[in-house]
Amino acid sequence: AQSVTQLDSQVPVFEEAPVELRCNYSSSVSVYLFWYVQYPNQGLQLLLKYLSGSTLVESINGFEAEFNKSQTSFHLRKPSVHISDTAEYFCAVSENNAGNMLTFGGGTRLMVKP
Amino acid sequence: GAVVSQHPSRVICKSGTSVKIECRSLDFQATTMFWYRQFPKQSLMLMATSNEGSKATYEQGVEKDKFLINHASLTLSTLTVTSAHPEDSSFYICSAVQGYEQYFGPGTRLTVT
Numbered sequence: 001a002q003s004v005t006q007l008d009s010q011v012p013v014f015e016e017a018p019v020e021l022r023c024n025y026s027s028s029v030s031v032y033l034f035w036y037v038q039y040p041n042q043g044l045q046l047l048l049k050y051l052s053g054s055t056l057v058e059s060i061n062g063f064e065a066e067f068n069k070s071q072t073s074f075h076l077r078k079p080s081v082h083i084s085d086t087a088e089y090f091c092a093v094s095e096n097n098a099g100n101m102l103t104f105g106g107g108t109r110l111m112v113k114p
Numbered sequence: 115g116a117v118v119s120q121h122p123s124r125v126i127c128k129s130g131t132s133v134k135i136e137c138r139s140l141d142f143q144a145t146t147m148f149w150y151r152q153f154p155k156q157s158l159m160l161m162a163t164s165n166e167g168s169k170a171t172y173e174q175g176v177e178k179d180k181f182l183i184n185h186a187s188l189t190l191s192t193l194t195v196t197s198a199h200p201e202d203s204s205f206y207i208c209s210a211v212q213g214y215e216q217y218f219g220p221g222t223r224l225t226v227t
Contacts, residue, residue, distance in 0.1 A: 032214055043120075043207050043218040044158075051214055090157060100146060100211045104157045 002027040004093050006105035014113050015083055021076040021108045023065075023091030033074040034092040034102070035065055044090065050074065086112045115141050118210050120219035127198055128227055135193045135222045137208030143188035144210035149181075152205040152221075164191040198226045 007022045025031065032051050036044040048059040055067040065076045074091060091105040117140040127133050137147055145166050150158040162183050163171040170183035180202075182194040191210075195202055203226045209216035 034215075036218075041205075041221070041223065043118075043220040044209075045218070046215065049215065094214070100214065100216060101148075101160070101163070102216060106157045109155075 002031065002093050002095055002103045004091055004103050004105035006089075006091055006108050008108050009106065010109045010111065012111045012113060013081055016080050018079050019077065019081050019085075019110065021089050021091075021110065023074045023076065023105055025072050025074065025091075025093045025103075027072075027093065027095055030096050032094045032096065033065075033067055034094070035063070035074070035076050036090045036092060038088040038090065038107075040087075047076070047089070081110070081112050083112050083114060085110060116212055116215075116217045117141055118208065118217045118219040120206075120208055120222050122222060123220060124223045124225075126225045126227060129199055130197055132194055132196045133198055133224060135195075135206055135208075135224075137191045137193070137210070137219050139189045139210040139212075139217070142210070142212050144212060145188065146211040147185060147191040148209045148211075148216060149183060149191070149193050150207045150209070152207060154205075158207060161193075195224065198224070200226045202226050 003026050005024045013019045034049045035047040037047050038044050048057045050057050050067045058064045063078045089108050092102040119138045121136045147164040149161045152158050161176045164183045164185040166185045172178045185191040207221045209218045
């Protein structure tokens, strides 16, 4: 069975500083990896995904994540955060043979301070 | 593309009544939809997998007679919370599958008084 661990439940950071949100997973088969963002009282929005190919994936708003198979990690990074990035971020894993079922990490609350 | 809607966005009901939540894929067909529950400051908990034309598959610990799921068409799944109680108050989120991805609805905040 797969599992996802987000090591930090909260990450406070000042505006324009870099940030890394950590995600590790365990699985016995190959996986697809996702990062979602959730703003208060809203559903989840896909931020970026790794399905295959290049291990470095990027989003349109400056976030990037790198799939590291040997370390079973998919950490999310942004070189310079904005106040508007304040939200809950969820890492999720889908095993390739699991019918699109997602296993979510516990979430990391990113709090950007002015 | 790939937009999922939920209705209602918020609902308040009295204890003992039933509430129906709709999940629609607006611009694509979805054979599979998922229903999740989210408590404050927690992650999403998968409740059930909804498959068009067949019975839903419930996760362990989720009462199928309390949380009725119907997936009558390729664009609509409904979740009915029967005989709701205050402990059923939560944020319910659905998703619809297209390809390798799940697309999430905006969620429904249920408050049972």
